[in-house]
Amino acid sequence: MADPKWKLPESSTLSRLTREALFATVRRNLEAAGPDAPWKDFTGPRTLELLSEEDGRRIAEEVFEQFQMIEGRKLFAGCEIALKERPDLYVLRSEAQELEPRTDWPEGVVADGDNVFQHDDVEGTVLVVREVGEVDRLMREGVPEGTIGVIDDAGGTMTAPILEEFDGVVCLAGTVRSHLAIISREFGVPVLMGSRTRRPLRTGERVRVTxxxxxxxxxxxxxxxxxxRAEVVLLDGEA
Structure with a gap:
């Protein structure tokens, strides 16, 4: 329970609140068990709990309440299934995230993001993917050649089945440490993470990603x- 030497500061409010709540609960349960409690009672057929199911439910409720107070919003959903099942908890990032308030956007640039690995620039057609049903359709029909996917989910689970079919991806969430970034390196698919947008990217637009x-x-x-940051340059229409 000491501070591990490898621990880095959390990159999000949610991860910090969750870690603090988990550590505090485990410490409290250890103290309640007493210094002489045998470790075997916490493992195998347990008679003592470091973290009970009830603790988990309480932590989830407390963390979400604190998160809303600090961030002033619900949690970002990776796909529409979470939104449909728990509309009280989730909102799509693409619908809730404020557009980047910068005033120095270069001419024609509609978005930018952190580049995961260097690759040739890619020109292609935007395809916004936010629903599991859309992923299922693309798995059956295939992703059109020359497609640049725009997604909300940095976890990568939803788009992993079709990731290698994209010519490139622009993700509105995450960092170059996120799961999507890790698997994109394995697939060799260039990806921008944590992308900021001048205005929402739209399916069918032609862009070049640097x-x-x-x-x-x-x-x-x-x-x-x-x-x-790498830039997404609009090739037709107005930024």
Whole structure:
């Protein structure tokens, strides 16, 4: 229960609140058990609990309440199934996230993001994917050639079955440490993470993504120099 030497600061309010609540609950349960409680009573056929099911439900409720007070919003859903099952908890990132308030957008640039790995620039057609049903359809019919997927989910689970069929991906969430970034390296699919948008990207738009810029260093999230972000340039229409 000591502070581990490898621990880094959390990159989100939700992860910090969850870690603090979990650590506090385990400490409380250990103290209640007493210094002489044998470890075997916490493992195997347990007679003592480090973290009970009731603790888990209480922590979830408390963390969500604290999160709403701090962030002023619900949790971002990775796909529409969470939204349908728990509309009291979730909202789609693409519908709730404020557009980037910067005033120095270069001409024609509609979004930017942290590049996961260097790759040739990619020109393609935007396909916004936010529903499991859309992923199922693309699994059956295939992703059209020259498609750049735009997704909300940094976890990667929803889009993993079709990830390697994209020419590129722009993700509105996460960092270069996220699961989507990890599997994108394995598939060799260029991805931007934590993308900021000048306005929502729309299915059917033609864009060029500058994946050729230097990849973001993971340590940039913990104080190291931040590399310039890759840009999404609109090839037709107005930014």
């Amino acid at each position: 994946y050729s810029v230097e990849a973001q260093n993971v340590d940039a999230y913990f104080g190291d120099a931040i590399k310039p």
